[in-house]
Amino acid sequence: MPFSIPKEEFMEPGNTACHGCGATMSMRFVLKALGKDTVVSVPASCWAVIPGAMPNRTLDVPMVYTPFAATGASISGLREALDEQGKEDYNVVGFAGDGGTSDIGLQSLSGAMERGHNVFYIMYDNEGYMNTGVQRSGSTPYGAATTTTPVGKYRHFKRQNKKMIADLMMAQKVPYVATATVAYPEDLVRKIQNARKIQGPKFFQILSPCPTGWYFSPEKTVEISRLAVQTHMFPLFEYINGTFKLNKPSKPLGVRAYLEQQNRFTHLTDEEIEEIQSHTDERWAELLKLEKDQLTA
Numbered sequence: 559m560p561f562s563i564p565k566e567e568f569m570e571p572g573n574t575a576c577h578g579c580g581a582t583m584s585m586r587f588v589l590k591a592l593g594k595d596t597v598v599s600v601p602a603s604c605w606a607v608i609p610g611a612m613p614n615r616t617l618d619v620p621m622v623y624t625p626f627a628a629t630g631a632s633i634s635g636l637r638e639a640l641d642e643q644g645k646e647d648y649n650v651v652g653f654a655g656d657g658g659t660s661d662i663g664l665q666s667l668s669g670a671m672e673r674g675h676n677v678f679y680i681m682y683d684n685e686g687y688m689n690t691g692v693q694r695s696g697s698t699p700y701g702a703a704t705t706t707t708p709v710g711k712y713r714h715f716k717r718q719n720k721k722m723i724a725d726l727m728m729a730q731k732v733p734y735v736a737t738a739t740v741a742y743p744e745d746l747v748r749k750i751q752n753a754r755k756i757q758g759p760k761f762f763q764i765l766s767p768c769p770t771g772w773y774f775s776p777e778k779t780v781e782i783s784r785l786a787v788q789t790h791m792f793p794l795f796e797y798i799n800g801t802f803k804l805n806k807p808s809k810p811l812g813v814r815a816y817l818e819q820q821n822r823f824t825h826l827t828d829e830e831i832e833e834i835q836s837h838t839d840e841r842w843a844e845l846l847k848l849e850k851d852q853l854t855a
């Protein structure tokens with residue numbers, strides 16, 4: 559039987575997100591996979607404003623607002639409280655941006671993972687602090703123009719590579735770690751449902767293209783998300799209790815196909831694109847090796 563995505567929706571159609579927002583698609587698929595017995599904790603981020611002001615809402619599950627740096631601590635507390643009430647089957651989900659995860663919330667995330675709570679931590683990765691006006695984050699890739707790494711007369715594009723947050727989680731031996739993206743909803747939903755079977759903390763990094771901050775036309779969100787995977791710029795993988803599995807695109811493409819679709823990269827020279835290509839190839843080779851050798855204890 560082919561895998562099918564649950565039909566039931568837990569996100570209402572109305573919200574205040576930008577057109578083509580990848581982060582709204584991520585939330586929609588995560589909730590489809592988990593169902594109604596789910597509590598979501600959201601820190602300061604785009605998702606904190608997407609539901610709109612009271613009495614509006616867009617989720618059909620409870621949502622808690624959390625200070626920017628505290629998503630990990632909040633899901634630990636929610637888990638303890640629900641368990642105390644005998645609600646061990648409820649899913650507790652932290653749903654935070656990349657700034658709130660791989661920068662300011664890192665210690666709180668790491669603590670929650672270390673305490674071994676039975677929770678999901680989902681980082682929707684739009685590769686920048688988008689809610690406050692497209693500032694660079696640790697997860698912004700090399701080469702991108704943002705409002706704090708602007709490109710005009712001077713070319714101050716981001717000079718550092720994207721932080722490897724999923725690798726940090728694997729290094730910490732989090733029982734379940736995966737990457738996913740909205741162009742492959744079956745993969746995303748299947749991974750969430752797989753993860754649900756694992757007791758303990760689960761970490762997801764979901765690439766969520768942002769038309770407003772990556773400067774592309776809103777109807778291209780799924781296409782850009784697919785290109786990120788086909789060009790190996792955002793590899794999809796799953797790590798379950800020490801076993802690492804990489805999704806391998808059948809027709810890999812060069813990075814240019816991905817970069818040229820987004821105005822945050824259009825200033826790059828051929829040499830700089832070549833640098834990104836070599837970095838991407840090295841990273842891909844490293845992941846293939848990881849799959850072959852598997853992680854050692």
Ligand SMILES: Cc1ncc(C[n+]2csc(CCOP(=O)(O)OP(=O)(O)O)c2C)c(N)n1
Pocket residue numbers: 602603604605626627654655656657658659684686687688689690695
């Ligand atoms: C302690 C603290 N510092 C700064 C802010 C301002 N702030 C609110 S949302 C945000 C950006 C969040 O970026 P990210 O976590 O990547 O989520 P996104 O906005 O991209 O969805 C910032 C800097 C805040 N709310 N709290």
